[in-house]
Amino acid sequence: MARMKFLVDAERCIECNGCVTACKNENEVPWGVNRRRVVTINDGVVGAEKSISVACMHCSDAPCMAVCPVDCFYRTDDGVVLHDKDLCIGCGYCFYACPFGAPQFPQAGAFGLRGKMDKCTFCAGGPEADRSDAEFAKYGRNRLAEGKLPACAEMCSTKALLGGDGDVIADIYRERVVRRGKGSEVWGWGTAYGPGKPGAQPPAQPQKGGRS
Amino acid sequence: MRGLFVLLIAAFGLAACGEAQQVVVYKQGKYQGKPDARSWDNEPLAVEFRGGKWTKGDRASWEEQIKARQLAQHEHKRIYQ
Numbered sequence: 001m002a003r004m005k006f007l008v009d010a011e012r013c014i015e016c017n018g019c020v021t022a023c024k025n026e027n028e029v030p031w032g033v034n035r036r037r038v039v040t041i042n043d044g045v046v047g048a049e050k051s052i053s054v055a056c057m058h059c060s061d062a063p064c065m066a067v068c069p070v071d072c073f074y075r076t077d078d079g080v081v082l083h084d085k086d087l088c089i090g091c092g093y094c095f096y097a098c099p100f101g102a103p104q105f106p107q108a109g110a111f112g113l114r115g116k117m118d119k120c121t122f123c124a125g126g127p128e129a130d131r132s133d134a135e136f137a138k139y140g141r142n143r144l145a146e147g148k149l150p151a152c153a154e155m156c157s158t159k160a161l162l163g164g165d166g167d168v169i170a171d172i173y174r175e176r177v178v179r180r181g182k183g184s185e186v187w188g189w190g191t192a193y194g195p196g197k198p199g200a201q202p203p204a205q206p207q208k209g210g211r212s
Numbered sequence: 213m214r215g216l217f218v219l220l221i222a223a224f225g226l227a228a229c230g231e232a233q234q235v236v237v238y239k240q241g242k243y244q245g246k247p248d249a250r251s252w253d254n255e256p257l258a259v260e261f262r263g264g265k266w267t268k269g270d271r272a273s274w275e276e277q278i279k280a281r282q283l284a285q286h287e288h289k290r291i292y293q
Contacts, residue, residue, distance in 0.1 A: 002275055002278065002279075061234060062234065065234055066234070071244075071245075072246075074243040074244045074245075074246040074248070075234060075236050075243065075244075076236065076243060076248065076250070077236055077238060077250060077271075078251065079236075082243075082246075082248065084246045087246075124251070125248075126248070127246050127247045127248045129249065130249045130251075130253075130254050131254065142251075144251040144278075145249070145251045145254045146254075146256075146257050146261070146263040147251075147256055147257065147263040147264040147265075147266060147274065147277050147278060147281070148262075148263060148264075148281060149278070149281050149282065149285075153285065154281075154285070159285055159287055162282075162285050163282075163285075164278065164279075164281070164282035164285070165275075165278070165279065165282060168279060168282045168283070169282060169285070172282075172283075172285060172286045175286070175288060176286075176288065179288060
C-alpha cells in the first residue's frame, strides 16, 4: 500500500525555488499563499549552507487533524492529508499545531481578514469531483487522479525533492547516498584535487640534477 | 468538597483535549465523513497527456503505474539501465 511522502536531499537542493514556482503555477495558488517554500540555513556561509524545500509533510499522525475544531481534515488511502474548505472556519489552530508551517491563510480584503486554510494537497485535490473545475478552483490540480506525481517533485531539476510512496523514494535516496559516499566525497574532493584523502600531502617533486 | 470541586474543574477542563480518530476508513465514497473519490477510480488520461495506463477501479494497476513514475525520479536507474 502506497503511503505518499516527500523527501528532500539537502546535499542536492540549490535553492532555485523551481518547486515553489511549479506549485504556484500548477495549482494557480493566489498571491500571499505559498504551499511550498525553500528554507536555507547558514545562508552565505561557504560550505555550510544547506537548503530544503518544505511543504505539508502529510504526517502519519497529523497534529493539524488532531487540533481542528471542526474536523475538516481527512487522510486518504494513499496517506495524503487533505481538508474540506467547505468545513474550514479559518481559525488558524492548524497553523499553530503544524511544525512545518504548512497551513497558509489568504489575507485578501480591506482588513486583511483571514480566509480559509490552504495547504499542499500532494497534488491530490479535495472533496469535489476529481479533475473537475470546482476542485481545481478550490484545491488546485489533482495529478494523482491523472496518474502523475506532484509537480514540485517532478519538476525538481537536481532531483533533490522526491515525492511518492515512502518506501520507493527512501530506496532511491538510500541508493544515491551509497553511490555518492559521504563527507567530501559528496562534493568531489577527487575531482578538485585528484585521488587521495583530504589533508594528504602532494607527491614529492623529482629533484632536478645540477644547478643551472 | 474541595476535592470534588477540583475533580469537576479537571473533568470540564480536559474535555477539550479530545482527539479525532485518524484511522483511514473509506465508506460510501467518504473518508471520515468527507466525500472524495479515490485516485484509481478515475479513467486514465488520453495518451497525449502522458498520464500512464491503469484499469479504472483497480488499485494495483494504478499503483504500478505510479511506481513507474516514481522510479523516473531515480537518475541512476534512468541513466545506467
